[in-house]
Amino acid sequence: MSTLDTQTAAHVEDHAHDDHHEHHDNFWTKYIFSTDHKMIGKQFLVTGIFWAIIGGALSMIFRLQLGFPDMDLEWIRPILGNWITPQGKLDPEFYLALVTMHGTIMVFFVLTAGLSGTFSNYLIPLQIGARDMASGFMNMLSYWFFFLSGVVMLVSLFIETGPASAGWWNYPPLSALPQAVSGSGAGMTMWLVAMALFIVSSLLGSINYITTVINLRTAGMTLARLPLTIWSFFLTAIIGVLSFPVLLAAALLLIFDRGFGTAFYLSEIYIGGEALPQVGGSPILYQHLFWFLGHPEVYIVLLPALGITSEVISTNSRKPIFGYRAMIGSMLGITILSFVVWAHHMFVSGMNPFLGTIFTLLTLIIAVPSAVKVFNYLATLWRGNIVFTPATLFSIGLVSLFISGGLTGIFLGNSAIDIQLHDTYFVVAHFHLVMGSASFFGLMAGVYHWFPKMFGRMMDSRLGYVHFWLTFIGVYMVFFPMHYIGIAGFPRHYYSFTNFQAFSGFSDLNAFVSAAAIFTFVAQLIFLFNFFYSMYKGRRAPQNPWNSNTLEWTTPIEPGHGNWPGAIPAVYRWPYDYSKPNADKDGFEDFIPQTVPLSETPNSNLPFEKEQMEEVKQK
Amino acid sequence: MQNLVILVGALFVLVAIVLVHRIFVLVGVVKGTDKKRITPANKWNAALMVVFLLVTLSISGYYSYVHFDEYTIPIASEHGALTDNLFWITMGVTGVVFIITQVLLFGFSFKYQHNEKKPAFYYPDNGKLEALWTIVPAIVLAALIISGLSTWHKVTGPAPENAEVIEILGYQFAWKVRYPGADGQLGKHDYRLIDADNMFGMDFSDKTAFDDFIPRELHIPVNRPVEFKIRARDVIHSVFIPQFRLKMDAVPGMPTRFHFTATKTTEEMRRELNDPKFNYELACNQICGRGHFAMKMNVVVDSEEDYEKWKAEQKSWLSKNPEYLSRIPEELKELALVKTGMDTEAEANENSL
Numbered sequence: 001m002s003t004l005d006t007q008t009a010a011h012v013e014d015h016a017h018d019d020h021h022e023h024h025d026n027f028w029t030k031y032i033f034s035t036d037h038k039m040i041g042k043q044f045l046v047t048g049i050f051w052a053i054i055g056g057a058l059s060m061i062f063r064l065q066l067g068f069p070d071m072d073l074e075w076i077r078p079i080l081g082n083w084i085t086p087q088g089k090l091d092p093e094f095y096l097a098l099v100t101m102h103g104t105i106m107v108f109f110v111l112t113a114g115l116s117g118t119f120s121n122y123l124i125p126l127q128i129g130a131r132d133m134a135s136g137f138m139n140m141l142s143y144w145f146f147f148l149s150g151v152v153m154l155v156s157l158f159i160e161t162g163p164a165s166a167g168w169w170n171y172p173p174l175s176a177l178p179q180a181v182s183g184s185g186a187g188m189t190m191w192l193v194a195m196a197l198f199i200v201s202s203l204l205g206s207i208n209y210i211t212t213v214i215n216l217r218t219a220g221m222t223l224a225r226l227p228l229t230i231w232s233f234f235l236t237a238i239i240g241v242l243s244f245p246v247l248l249a250a251a252l253l254l255i256f257d258r259g260f261g262t263a264f265y266l267s268e269i270y271i272g273g274e275a276l277p278q279v280g281g282s283p284i285l286y287q288h289l290f291w292f293l294g295h296p297e298v299y300i301v302l303l304p305a306l307g308i309t310s311e312v313i314s315t316n317s318r319k320p321i322f323g324y325r326a327m328i329g330s331m332l333g334i335t336i337l338s339f340v341v342w343a344h345h346m347f348v349s350g351m352n353p354f355l356g357t358i359f360t361l362l363t364l365i366i367a368v369p370s371a372v373k374v375f376n377y378l379a380t381l382w383r384g385n386i387v388f389t390p391a392t393l394f395s396i397g398l399v400s401l402f403i404s405g406g407l408t409g410i411f412l413g414n415s416a417i418d419i420q421l422h423d424t425y426f427v428v429a430h431f432h433l434v435m436g437s438a439s440f441f442g443l444m445a446g447v448y449h450w451f452p453k454m455f456g457r458m459m460d461s462r463l464g465y466v467h468f469w470l471t472f473i474g475v476y477m478v479f480f481p482m483h484y485i486g487i488a489g490f491p492r493h494y495y496s497f498t499n500f501q502a503f504s505g506f507s508d509l510n511a512f513v514s515a516a517a518i519f520t521f522v523a524q525l526i527f528l529f530n531f532f533y534s535m536y537k538g539r540r541a542p543q544n545p546w547n548s549n550t551l552e553w554t555t556p557i558e559p560g561h562g563n564w565p566g567a568i569p570a571v572y573r574w575p576y577d578y579s580k581p582n583a584d585k586d587g588f589e590d591f592i593p594q595t596v597p598l599s600e601t602p603n604s605n606l607p608f609e610k611e612q613m614e615e616v617k618q619k
Numbered sequence: 620m621q622n623l624v625i626l627v628g629a630l631f632v633l634v635a636i637v638l639v640h641r642i643f644v645l646v647g648v649v650k651g652t653d654k655k656r657i658t659p660a661n662k663w664n665a666a667l668m669v670v671f672l673l674v675t676l677s678i679s680g681y682y683s684y685v686h687f688d689e690y691t692i693p694i695a696s697e698h699g700a701l702t703d704n705l706f707w708i709t710m711g712v713t714g715v716v717f718i719i720t721q722v723l724l725f726g727f728s729f730k731y732q733h734n735e736k737k738p739a740f741y742y743p744d745n746g747k748l749e750a751l752w753t754i755v756p757a758i759v760l761a762a763l764i765i766s767g768l769s770t771w772h773k774v775t776g777p778a779p780e781n782a783e784v785i786e787i788l789g790y791q792f793a794w795k796v797r798y799p800g801a802d803g804q805l806g807k808h809d810y811r812l813i814d815a816d817n818m819f820g821m822d823f824s825d826k827t828a829f830d831d832f833i834p835r836e837l838h839i840p841v842n843r844p845v846e847f848k849i850r851a852r853d854v855i856h857s858v859f860i861p862q863f864r865l866k867m868d869a870v871p872g873m874p875t876r877f878h879f880t881a882t883k884t885t886e887e888m889r890r891e892l893n894d895p896k897f898n899y900e901l902a903c904n905q906i907c908g909r910g911h912f913a914m915k916m917n918v919v920v921d922s923e924e925d926y927e928k929w930k931a932e933q934k935s936w937l938s939k940n941p942e943y944l945s946r947i948p949e950e951l952k953e954l955a956l957v958k959t960g961m962d963t964e965a966e967a968n969e970n971s972l
Contacts, residue, residue, distance in 0.1 A: 381731060415771045495912040497912070529637075
């Protein structure tokens with residue numbers, strides 16, 4: 001107990017200190033250069049939403065091209081200028097720029113920064129019981145490096161030679177040689193600079209998250225009492241710290257190849273009527289380095305979404321998450337395995353087929369922990385008492401998308417099957433479901449669930465329902481048909497399919513997909529309206545709107561800098577005591593918050609909890 | 620125009636939704652239900668779960684069945700039968716898992732919707748269940764891995780000795796193919812020797828290059844192993860022939876290969892598909908720049924006799940580009956004339972003069 005007392009005392013002191021500062025907050029320190037994790041989380045969220053609109057809008061333009069190739073696009077000229085040809089068509093090179101920037105923006109700026117950046121920042125201190133991040137200043141830097149990265153990326157959209165256009169992976173030599181595609185000129189340089197800044201931001205954030213989770217947990221918050229959200233953010237940060245530097249290395253070598261005449265990736269190239277001097281480099285090296293980040297990146301965007309879903313599904317089915325330890329175990333398994341599957345993106349790259357064997361084996365193993373997670377979600381819903389909040393709906397939607405997209409991964413991870421499916425629309429369907437849509441649904445679940453904590457007001461749930469159903473139906477209409485197009489062999493990155501007999505069909509399905517994409521995009525306006533309207537005009541939030549157990553709901557409705565006005569509460573139990581038998585005899589409804597000591601719940605304590613109490617007494 | 624209609628339609632829907640929503644909010648305030656945690660919407664959402672499941676399963680099932688012939692493409696190679704087999708086995712396994720898990724997900728969501736009288740069942744853990752659903756997927760996946768890897772091994776193993784070797788070169792934005800000629804050996808190449816005509820950078824100090832020929836179309840024999848030696852000149856491309864289930868990147872500076880045996884001639888395929896215009900096509904499958912979507916070469920699968928006949932008709936590249944004779948070392952010139960058949964041609968010309 002003595003440690004707990006001193007800790008609490010220290011916290012109280014801390015708090016007095018914080019209070020002192022709060023009075024001096026002005027507009028700049030509160031909203032712009034804030035070091036408060038809550039404000040930084042909101043900054044990431046709003047910036048993420050901005051980028052989601054840009055990234056989505058880019059996809060609308062190329063979906064018009066793919067779905068309605070005969071359409072006159074003259075009306076977009078005011079925005080795209082000369083990227084619309086005199087015939088009113090989209091320029092084929094700008095088409096490639098669009099898909100490249102759509103991918104980059106969605107993966108990094110929306111689903112990494114917007115999801116992990118928002119919720120890791122916002123939730124870690126609140127859910128582990130800390131006043132703020134380990135380093136508030138580093139946290140602020142993390143956001144501002146991200147912002148700077150965004151500025152560079154945004155400017156690159158408007159330069160004359162166009163933004164990077166060699167696919168979101170930007171394989172050299174295409175990305176190294178401006179002669180090969182105009183986007184590989186200044187646009188690619190800016191892409192590399194922006195990514196370098198982004199990596200700095202990500203590292204500053206991740207190191208902070210890891211340190212905070214390890215060092216700043218409140219009294220009683222053992223690792224086995226952490227909400228699964230925190231576990232997922234923690235493991236995500238570890239993946240980020242280990243894999244992002246490798247991308248930086250890849251980018252650095254590419255910068256050398258582009259500007260300083262080195263030959264890391266270039267060899268025996270004849271282009272534009274001349275033979276380049278570089279020999280001995282290997283384009284495959286870049287692919288290995290890129291996917292060493294690129295694959296873990298999939299889990300960087302997915303794990304936080306799964307963590308949020310675990311929390312939301314458990315809370316709203318009024319049941320403990322099924323298999324808490326198995327959930328942590330499977331996330332650990334995914335974290336470790338995510339580092340040893342990267343070359344399944346390269347089965348037909350020309351690398352030694354023996355590597356293909358190894359990576360098939362490792363890739364399919366990662367399906368096991370993923371399957372465990374799905375079954376645990378199903379078991380959590382089983383015999384629950386489900387309250388359908390918008391967050392619940394998005395979480396259930398996530399599980400559905402995770403199943404649909406995960407299963408097609410079993411095809412693609414098997415090298416022999418991948419020969420045919422590699423880089424076809426089957427792959428596009430696969431990763432948009434399992435990584436894109438699933439993570440997006442996790443993001444939405446998180447926003448709807450924690451909005452009351454963030455802004456002290458409720459989002460409108462009816463609009464939330466409508467938003468969910470339109471989006472859910474929409475993403476399935478967009479991405480499910482792509483499986484058929486992919487099985488039929490249609491390759492990715494094609495500006496049009498008219499040149500090949502083999503790809504001449506399915507114009508109806510492509511038009512359908514495009515219409516569905518526009519439909520889904522427009523449906524997001526409902527969310528935007530709900531989000532910004534509720535921020536100012538929403539119904540005032542109660543203290544604990546979802547009857548949740550976790551610590552953040554013990555803070556004031558609008559927590560100030562430092563989170564708890566008094567001492568930080570101590571924690572006595574895990575966060576999933578929902579619908580515990582006999583809780584009513586202890587005077588509780590169907591939830592017992594983490595802050596309730598076991599001594600207050602003699603009737604509902606489980607045998608192992610009684611033992612714990614005995615031990616404490618004996619000491 | 621079509622697009623405009625969609626946009627206008629979407630706008631109308633939005634306006635309608637906003638209006639309906641406003642009415643509901645006001646009704647809620649009057650009735651006092653706006654502050655309740657469980658509203659009638661809970662039932663609606665639960666019901667929609669089942670509706671969604673049934674509608675999507677039927678639509679996708681219907682489409683998959685009715686349009687089967689449109690989205691599956693015929694197989695025209697030996698290994699294609701193996702990989703397709705694997706594909707459909709995986710489809711069967713994952714299909715079953717897909718339906719079971721989705722039915723449970725939406726079914727549970729509906730069945731266990733909030734009910735005041737039925738509290739949730741406190742059930743945090745079950746080691747046996749966890750073990751079960753770890754081990755069963757592991758076994759199923761092991762089976763898929765084993766069958767997958769044995770197929771992969773067959774496909775990527777060394778090419779048979781008697782394989783017909785053909786070189787494919789990808790460049791922005793077309794393909795070129797080179798055949799070894801009568802001596803059965805492709806001549807050496809060096810990228811520094813590439814120019815507007817000598818696109819392969821053939822090195823004519825190597826005598827095996829003299830009889831190499833570069834036709835306009837890719838011809839291959841049916842039922843005989845073929846090995847593609849694949850190169851790229853500028854950026855990465857990827858050789859893709861859908862009916863052969865064949866795909867391999869073409870990488871500058873790093874030759875790659877893929878061997879296979881075609882099982883149906885172009886004529887046979889035309890009859891099978893009842894499409895007299897059918898052609899096999901070689902497509903690019905790796906983003907390579909502006910013309911990526913137009914990198915096409917026709918592929919002709921000939922019967923054995925047709926193939927040999929076609930091959931015999933081809934003239935060596937050197938004989939078509941005699942100005943390159945000057946690049947040949949003096950001591951090999953004689954040989955070059957013989958190998959390319961230019962000596963007899965020259966004689967014939969002299970005679971006719």
